[in-house]
Amino acid sequence: MSGRAYRAAKVAAEIAVPIALVAAWQLWTVARDDPKFPRPTTIVAEFRRLWLFSQFDTHIVPSLERIGLGFSIAVVLGVALGIPLGLSRLGRSAAMPHIEYWRAIPPPALLPISILLLHSIGNLQKVSFIAFFCIFPVLLNTIDGVRGIEPTLIETARSFRVPPHEQIRRIVFPAALPQIFAGMRTSLALAVIVMVLSEYFSSTNGVGYVLLISKNTFQFLPMWAAILLIGVLGYVLNLLFLLVERNVLAWHRGWRAATPV
Amino acid sequence: MTEAAVPEPRIPRAPKVLDASVAIVSVLAALAFWELISRTGVISERDLPAMSTTLQALWTLVQTGDFWTAFAETVRGWAIGLGLAIALAVPIGIALGSSDFAAAAFRVPIEFLRPIPSAALIPVLFLTLGTNLKSEIFLATFGAFWPLLVQTMYGVRDVDPIATDTARSFRLGPAERLYRVTLPSALPYVFTGIRISSAVSLILAFTAELFMGTGGLGVAMNVAQTFGLNDRIYALALATGFLGVGIHFAVSAAERRILRWHPSQRTAAA
Numbered sequence: 111m112s113g114r115a116y117r118a119a120k121v122a123a124e125i126a127v128p129i130a131l132v133a134a135w136q137l138w139t140v141a142r143d144d145p146k147f148p149r150p151t152t153i154v155a156e157f158r159r160l161w162l163f164s165q166f167d168t169h170i171v172p173s174l175e176r177i178g179l180g181f182s183i184a185v186v187l188g189v190a191l192g193i194p195l196g197l198s199r200l201g202r203s204a205a206m207p208h209i210e211y212w213r214a215i216p217p218p219a220l221l222p223i224s225i226l227l228l229h230s231i232g233n234l235q236k237v238s239f240i241a242f243f244c245i246f247p248v249l250l251n252t253i254d255g256v257r258g259i260e261p262t263l264i265e266t267a268r269s270f271r272v273p274p275h276e277q278i279r280r281i282v283f284p285a286a287l288p289q290i291f292a293g294m295r296t297s298l299a300l301a302v303i304v305m306v307l308s309e310y311f312s313s314t315n316g317v318g319y320v321l322l323i324s325k326n327t328f329q330f331l332p333m334w335a336a337i338l339l340i341g342v343l344g345y346v347l348n349l350l351f352l353l354v355e356r357n358v359l360a361w362h363r364g365w366r367a368a369t370p371v
Numbered sequence: 372m373t374e375a376a377v378p379e380p381r382i383p384r385a386p387k388v389l390d391a392s393v394a395i396v397s398v399l400a401a402l403a404f405w406e407l408i409s410r411t412g413v414i415s416e417r418d419l420p421a422m423s424t425t426l427q428a429l430w431t432l433v434q435t436g437d438f439w440t441a442f443a444e445t446v447r448g449w450a451i452g453l454g455l456a457i458a459l460a461v462p463i464g465i466a467l468g469s470s471d472f473a474a475a476a477f478r479v480p481i482e483f484l485r486p487i488p489s490a491a492l493i494p495v496l497f498l499t500l501g502t503n504l505k506s507e508i509f510l511a512t513f514g515a516f517w518p519l520l521v522q523t524m525y526g527v528r529d530v531d532p533i534a535t536d537t538a539r540s541f542r543l544g545p546a547e548r549l550y551r552v553t554l555p556s557a558l559p560y561v562f563t564g565i566r567i568s569s570a571v572s573l574i575l576a577f578t579a580e581l582f583m584g585t586g587g588l589g590v591a592m593n594v595a596q597t598f599g600l601n602d603r604i605y606a607l608a609l610a611t612g613f614l615g616v617g618i619h620f621a622v623s624a625a626e627r628r629i630l631r632w633h634p635s636q637r638t639a640a641a
Binding site for chain 2: 340
């Protein structure tokens with residue numbers, strides 16, 4: 111096969127396979143005719159009815175708020191803790207046992223505790239819960255990024271008597287930024303998951319709540335529409351993040367090489 | 372993690388001892404702090420049982436057979452989930468990684484399915500497989516599958532083309548190339564994937580237990596919460612954390628052992 115024909119076939123396959131999969135799903139649900147498994151076309155119609163935009167304010171906005179707040183708090187804390195820990199070896203020795211422990215614990219194991227400690231099933235608890243688990247990818251990547259800085263850079267700055275806070279602002283932070291972004295991307299995906307979990311346990315609104323309630327009341331259509339929404343949410347947030355990352359890291363020459371192809 | 376591999380230029384012994392003692396002091400300080408804020412009532416003892424109370428509850432718990440049954444059930448869900456994920460993701464990852472065409476064909480479905488939080492599938496599992504071990508294993512496998520698949524694909528694609536070409540010019544057949552070239556050089560990526568997936572598998576096994584009642588530590592925690600046994604909730608969370616840490620160290624140790632021969636024992640965790 112010539113190169114061009116091969117490339118054309120590849121593009122055709124890239125388009126055809128997803129369409130075939132959705133078509134197969136559609137045919138399967140039509141053949142099965144089971145209310146538990148509505149047709150994809152019906153799910154999409156329900157998706158538009160619910161989320162665009164009649165329930166948008168009541169359920170999507172609270173969920174997005176929690177993700178946004180939790181994620182932002184996690185990024186700020188993760189970077190603020192990660193830079194000093196990356197620079198201080200003793201600091202790392204002191205902090206690592208705690209970090210290793212808390213990031214290994216399955217998040218749902220802390221759901222009951224978060225409610226006990228915070229006396230809340232509202233945003234205070236949900237946002238803290240999301241923030242707590244989203245810290246770790248940012249924190250660990252910041253530590254790693256700071257540790258990976260070319261020592262000559264810092265030594266040069268030191269020999270030019272650049273004050274420590276300027277060293278952090280001008281050298282340490284920018285040099286660690288690509289890896290901080292890698293951590294943020296992991297955290298963002300995690301935020302969606304943890305948001306669903308937190309709303310799945312004692313909540314009054316949000317996408318996870320819709321999922322829970324429609325399951326409990328055997329309303330299969332809204333349930334599938336909520337699952338689709340969560341998938342779309344994860345996909346779109348990741349896409350937006352990549353856009354931001356590309357802009358912020360445009361100055362970083364090696365950033366393409368640094369991200370896996 | 373790689374401290375052992377990279378010799379430190381400074382005095383080799385003293386800092387290690389210092390590091391270890393700082394770590395121990397820091398853990399003890401945290402435990403003391405926990406005891407203090409609970410005993411002094413900064414956070415009431417009902418909401419945050421003191422460290423000593425919690426450890427006592429944990430001690431009582433580990434002397435019961437029920438605890439170990441639950442523990443074993445969670446470990447079972449984790450192990451089967453991870454095992455199935457490895458059995459599925461590694462071959463599929465090798466297939467998709469070694470063929471440009473297949474990778475293109477399945478790019479969109481993978482990119483769409485991968486970010487779906489597995490927790491969102493819990494309601495579907497309620498309706499289909501029911502609240503039993505099958506659901507727990509499905510959830511754990513589904514979650515653990517994606518990171519491992521992607522890592523394997525990267526690993527296979529990252530094989531040095533010169534190595535493959537050399538093998539080809541020595542007339543090694545596809546099977547032998549796979550075994551002698553592709554697999555060994557993709558292995559570090561695969562192991563990073565297994566490390567990530569092993570954590571994911573535990574999380575989802577526990578999630579299934581907590582929300583679907585499929586047995587194990589998750590159910591034990593649900594029961595403790597229902598009866599308002601706060602010190603037991605904390606004890607179970609503590610135990611679950613230890614299980615997570617134990618799995619993390621076991622998998623990392625296996626990785627180091629199996630990849631000992633590999634020149635690129637990476638510095639950065641994925």
